[in-house]
Amino acid sequence: MTLAVTPQTADRLQYHLQLVQRLIERQRKLEAPLRPDDGEPSSLAPLPQDNLAELRLRLAQLHPADVAHVLEALPLEDRLLAWDLTEPSRDGAVLLEVSDAVRESLIEVMDHDELIAALVALDADDVAELAPELPRQVVYEVMGRLDEEERGQLQEVLSYEEDRVGALMDFELVTIRADVSCEVVLRYLRRFDELPNQTDKIFVTDETGRLKGVLSIRKLLVSDPEAEVSEVMATEVVSFQPDEPAQDAAQAFERYDLVTAPVVDENGVLLGRLTVDAMVDVIREESDSEVLNLAGLKEEEDLFAPVIDSVKNRWSWLAINLCTAFFASRVIGMFEHSIAQLVALAALMPIVAGIGGNSGNQTITMIVRALAMGQMQIGQAGRLWRKEIGVSIINGMVWGGVIGSVAWLLYGSISLGLVMLAAMTLNLMLAATMGVMIPTLMQKLGKDPALGSSVLITACTDSGGFFIFLGLATLFLL
Amino acid sequence: MTLAVTPQTADRLQYHLQLVQRLIERQRKLEAPLRPDDGEPSSLAPLPQDNLAELRLRLAQLHPADVAHVLEALPLEDRLLAWDLTEPSRDGAVLLEVSDAVRESLIEVMDHDELIAALVALDADDVAELAPELPRQVVYEVMGRLDEEERGQLQEVLSYEEDRVGALMDFELVTIRADVSCEVVLRYLRRFDELPNQTDKIFVTDETGRLKGVLSIRKLLVSDPEAEVSEVMATEVVSFQPDEPAQDAAQAFERYDLVTAPVVDENGVLLGRLTVDAMVDVIREESDSEVLNLAGLKEEEDLFAPVIDSVKNRWSWLAINLCTAFFASRVIGMFEHSIAQLVALAALMPIVAGIGGNSGNQTITMIVRALAMGQMQIGQAGRLWRKEIGVSIINGMVWGGVIGSVAWLLYGSISLGLVMLAAMTLNLMLAATMGVMIPTLMQKLGKDPALGSSVLITACTDSGGFFIFLGLATLFLL
Numbered sequence: 001m002t003l004a005v006t007p008q009t010a011d012r013l014q015y016h017l018q019l020v021q022r023l024i025e026r027q028r029k030l031e032a033p034l035r036p037d038d039g040e041p042s043s044l045a046p047l048p049q050d051n052l053a054e055l056r057l058r059l060a061q062l063h064p065a066d067v068a069h070v071l072e073a074l075p076l077e078d079r080l081l082a083w084d085l086t087e088p089s090r091d092g093a094v095l096l097e098v099s100d101a102v103r104e105s106l107i108e109v110m111d112h113d114e115l116i117a118a119l120v121a122l123d124a125d126d127v128a129e130l131a132p133e134l135p136r137q138v139v140y141e142v143m144g145r146l147d148e149e150e151r152g153q154l155q156e157v158l159s160y161e162e163d164r165v166g167a168l169m170d171f172e173l174v175t176i177r178a179d180v181s182c183e184v185v186l187r188y189l190r191r192f193d194e195l196p197n198q199t200d201k202i203f204v205t206d207e208t209g210r211l212k213g214v215l216s217i218r219k220l221l222v223s224d225p226e227a228e229v230s231e232v233m234a235t236e237v238v239s240f241q242p243d244e245p246a247q248d249a250a251q252a253f254e255r256y257d258l259v260t261a262p263v264v265d266e267n268g269v270l271l272g273r274l275t276v277d278a279m280v281d282v283i284r285e286e287s288d289s290e291v292l293n294l295a296g297l298k299e300e301e302d303l304f305a306p307v308i309d310s311v312k313n314r315w316s317w318l319a320i321n322l323c324t325a326f327f328a329s330r331v332i333g334m335f336e337h338s339i340a341q342l343v344a345l346a347a348l349m350p351i352v353a354g355i356g357g358n359s360g361n362q363t364i365t366m367i368v369r370a371l372a373m374g375q376m377q378i379g380q381a382g383r384l385w386r387k388e389i390g391v392s393i394i395n396g397m398v399w400g401g402v403i404g405s406v407a408w409l410l411y412g413s414i415s416l417g418l419v420m421l422a423a424m425t426l427n428l429m430l431a432a433t434m435g436v437m438i439p440t441l442m443q444k445l446g447k448d449p450a451l452g453s454s455v456l457i458t459a460c461t462d463s464g465g466f467f468i469f470l471g472l473a474t475l476f477l478l
Numbered sequence: 479m480t481l482a483v484t485p486q487t488a489d490r491l492q493y494h495l496q497l498v499q500r501l502i503e504r505q506r507k508l509e510a511p512l513r514p515d516d517g518e519p520s521s522l523a524p525l526p527q528d529n530l531a532e533l534r535l536r537l538a539q540l541h542p543a544d545v546a547h548v549l550e551a552l553p554l555e556d557r558l559l560a561w562d563l564t565e566p567s568r569d570g571a572v573l574l575e576v577s578d579a580v581r582e583s584l585i586e587v588m589d590h591d592e593l594i595a596a597l598v599a600l601d602a603d604d605v606a607e608l609a610p611e612l613p614r615q616v617v618y619e620v621m622g623r624l625d626e627e628e629r630g631q632l633q634e635v636l637s638y639e640e641d642r643v644g645a646l647m648d649f650e651l652v653t654i655r656a657d658v659s660c661e662v663v664l665r666y667l668r669r670f671d672e673l674p675n676q677t678d679k680i681f682v683t684d685e686t687g688r689l690k691g692v693l694s695i696r697k698l699l700v701s702d703p704e705a706e707v708s709e710v711m712a713t714e715v716v717s718f719q720p721d722e723p724a725q726d727a728a729q730a731f732e733r734y735d736l737v738t739a740p741v742v743d744e745n746g747v748l749l750g751r752l753t754v755d756a757m758v759d760v761i762r763e764e765s766d767s768e769v770l771n772l773a774g775l776k777e778e779e780d781l782f783a784p785v786i787d788s789v790k791n792r793w794s795w796l797a798i799n800l801c802t803a804f805f806a807s808r809v810i811g812m813f814e815h816s817i818a819q820l821v822a823l824a825a826l827m828p829i830v831a832g833i834g835g836n837s838g839n840q841t842i843t844m845i846v847r848a849l850a851m852g853q854m855q856i857g858q859a860g861r862l863w864r865k866e867i868g869v870s871i872i873n874g875m876v877w878g879g880v881i882g883s884v885a886w887l888l889y890g891s892i893s894l895g896l897v898m899l900a901a902m903t904l905n906l907m908l909a910a911t912m913g914v915m916i917p918t919l920m921q922k923l924g925k926d927p928a929l930g931s932s933v934l935i936t937a938c939t940d941s942g943g944f945f946i947f948l949g950l951a952t953l954f955l956l
């Protein structure tokens with residue numbers, strides 16, 4: 001019963017992964033038909049079925065989240081072999097933990113009965129989480145097998161959009177009345193076999209189901225057993241409504257260090273609860289989609305997805321970018337005559353476009369984040385624009401000065417250097433303006449300011465940069 | 479004692495913010511010297527000191543995290559007015575909640591005594607969190623005021639790098655022995671005035687302080703009071719060592735849905751604990767820095783920072799980008815002779831460079847994330863490279879075909895179209911190769927694969943794209 005010092009968590013996961021990989025590799029070798037150059041099968045080699053049994057045992061010893069991690073890190077064919085050996089009763093738990101892309105690959109190979117078996121072991125809210133990716137027929141059948149209360153819960157959760165509080169709540173509530181003593185509450189709790197995960201508070205409701213307050217377990221444990229619940233419960237409760245954005249709830253969890261929180265309807269009737277682990281997932285997904293968006297990926301990709309799936313995932317952004325690049329190319333095309341006369345322009349123009357793109361992305365990222373966190377109101381756009389213009393003038397003077405001087409030295413023309421300086425400064429100012437304007441306008445129009453912000457700003461600064469630089473050059477140099 | 483239905487959380491915050499803003503605005507008006515066109519001061523206007531008192535009261539009613547939010551959303555001069563009105567006893571709690579950049583602006587205006595007063599109200603681990611940004615003198619003085627145990631804790635936490643588990647642990651531990659009954663534990667807990675925040679488990683140690691197991695509160699509440707702790711405690715515990723990366727711990731919290739977890743030294747002696755709220759902060763910061771890195775910002779920026787601070791924050795990335803852009807410009811310079819002969823090349827070359835940059839960023843982002851999550855081992859680089867090459871050939875054929883045809887139509891030269899097709903495909907293959915190679919190599923060299931990945935790949939695909947396209951054109955078209 002002594003506790004082994006746990007190896008560092010990351011190493012431990014790595015170790016399990018490698019173990020599984022080794023077993024799978026051995027399995028492939030054992031199953032391969034004997035080739036002449038393989039020689040005699042070693043008498044020391046285990047039988048294929050023993051090897052499989054060991055693999056099955058190893059997987060069974062892992063936490064479902066660790067199984068999920070191992071599956072995600074395995075190439076497709078190995079993943080499906082391991083998935084096949086996972087205990088059916090834990091399939092549901094593993095499916096909940098894997099990424100969307102990998103989940104799809106796993107569900108694809110499960111037949112109807114396997115899916116049903118995996119799902120009936122789950123709570124209603126967990127079934128709801130998987131539902132969008134399941135065949136409709138399977139969802140209906142699972143629904144039919146639930147008792148009335150659970151079916152109601154499942155339908156309730158499914159009735160909300162994925163990004164709403166209602167879609168993420170669970171129903172593992174412990175509720176009590178306000179007029180009992182702490183002693184009674186303790187006795188009541190003792191009758192449970194197990195308290196719901198993450199339980200850090202008990203919900204106090206009246207006979208109509210309305211939330212009257214919460215009794216934190218920490219408080220309950222230090223309270224006088226004789227004290228009435230109404231005396232020790234908290235009545236100022238951070239609670240949520242099911243149609244609130246999940247992001248807002250996650251931010252509140254972060255802000256107030258919550259572990260669980262009640263979800264109530266507009267009359268204050270307790271519907272369910274949110275838990276911090278679901279909120280951590282929201283935070284993770286939110287930031288993931290921000291990163292993927294910035295990098296031009298539609299969604300998280302399964303590392304080992306077939307080529308065609310990857311092409312599809314990246315297709316739309318590439319297409320949009322190509323359109324904007326083509327537009328920029330036509331802007332250059334307008335000035336082909338100027339370039340033919342002064343070919344140095346061709347070499348210098350990407351610098352002007354580039355610095356505008358970089359600087360514009362800096363501005364727009366900052367503004368988008370401030371809008372998302374509620375730290376910026378649209379009314380402040382003017383003030384922030386003035387600031388960004390200040391930044392861009394300084395940057396334009398400094399970097400435009402440097403590059404302008406280099407251009408002067410390289411091509412021996414001071415006017416070319418001056419045009420470079422002016423074009424860089426102007427393009428930076430354009431970048432600042434667009435960087436503030438695009439997200440503020442999107443927000444005002446009720447759109448998500450993050451969506452495509454990076455592509456839009458780069459399109460502006462590329463085409464704008466070419467136009468400004470080549471235009472100025474045509475006016476003053478030719 | 480009825481519980482008002484809380485308004486949606488985001489709206490509520492917005493409401494508080496606007497209220498504070500209105501009061502500050504009124505204060506500015508009340509304090510402004512009367513100008514002739516202002517007319518008579520309205521007899522209905524409150525006195526300046528009453529207005530201030532109301533503002534102070536409003537702020538006092540907010541949770542420290544909400545005060546932090548309000549401060550972050552206020553322009554500098556308004557922020558400092560509000561900060562001045564915040565109750566000194568809560569200054570420390572607010573400082574813990576604001577972003578680094580805003581924290582700096584607040585600490586800057588506090589004098590020595592105010593800082594000391596704010597800090598002594600905090601726990602050792604919280605002081606440690608603020609320490610890097612405090613004047614050294616202040617830290618020493620606060621240390622001197624702590625009792626020996628707390629001083630030891632503070633020094634312990636300060637001895638770890640910011641991104642290690644040790645720097646984030648706190649010392650609010652409730653420990654018990656294994657050989658007592660649950661009844662005794664319950665009585666012991668009742669003697670506390672308050673249990674530490676987030677307490678979901680009690681740590682079971684032996685006489686040498688070694689962790690023997692954990693007793694979850696959920697378990698304690700449903701256990702037979704007569705049962706001995708050793709019978710009901712869990713002995714398989716996810717624990718951490720202080721020198722582990724905080725990111726790994728955060729991933730483990732996410733994976734196993736933990737609320738708190740013990741930190742032990744290499745002998746298994748209990749040192750402190752991690753809580754989920756600290757881990758949520760780690761997850762948030764991790765993803766923030768990923769986004770900021772992608773956008774070319776050094777760190778989170780105070781929205782209302784002076785222009786010069788913003789310039790500094792963005793300076794380094796712009797400088798690096800300019801260098802790579804300049805290099806790309808010199809690559810073009812090598813082919814000025816070709817461009818002079820066929821000026822269409824100047825218009826088409828940004829398209830080749832652009833699609834390479836976009837596609838390379840897609841690949842590198844995916845690989846960097848997979849490496850960070852431990853889902854990809856370096857040994858799999860070859861396999862993934864082959865996949866990415868497959869993706870790039872398909873994309874090259876499709877998009878190169880489209881743009882090549884357009885170029886053919888525009889400029890009436892089929893060979894120009896073919897060069898375009900070949901250059902786009904080759905640059906996409908270069909992007910795929912670099913996208914896999916750069917992060918894998920960084921990881922192998924023990925560097926952070928995320929650092930500068932976007933800049934590096936864009937540098938390769940810009941210069942590479944120009945070189946490939948102009949080189950092919952020079953060979954085959956001129």
